[in-house]
Amino acid sequence: MNHDLVIIGAGPGGYIAAIRAAQLGLNVACIEKERMLGGTCLRVGCIPSKALLESSELYKEAEHTFKDRGINVGSLSLDLEKMLSQKDRTV
Known part of the structure; x- marks a missing residue:
């Protein structure tokens, strides 16, 4: 060809x-x-890392900011496997 x-x-x-x-x-x-x-940026660099950063920021917000606003979420924990799965779906 x-x-x-x-x-x-x-x-x-x-x-x-x-x-x-x-x-x-x-x-x-x-x-x-x-x-x-x-x-690289799309598959393993920029986009995947931003997806994980977003999850981390949400965790921090739930851990600190929610309580300050009167929102009680009980026991807070991370599920790294689900975070990575979400990252993979984002990419």
């Missing part, structure tokens, strides 16, 4: 370049070594 353009890496730059080249009429192949597109 012949291609006009082969892009190596389907991170933010790669997949956008592939889409734009295809829109311009080129026959494009985009090669990615990982099973998911999106690059």
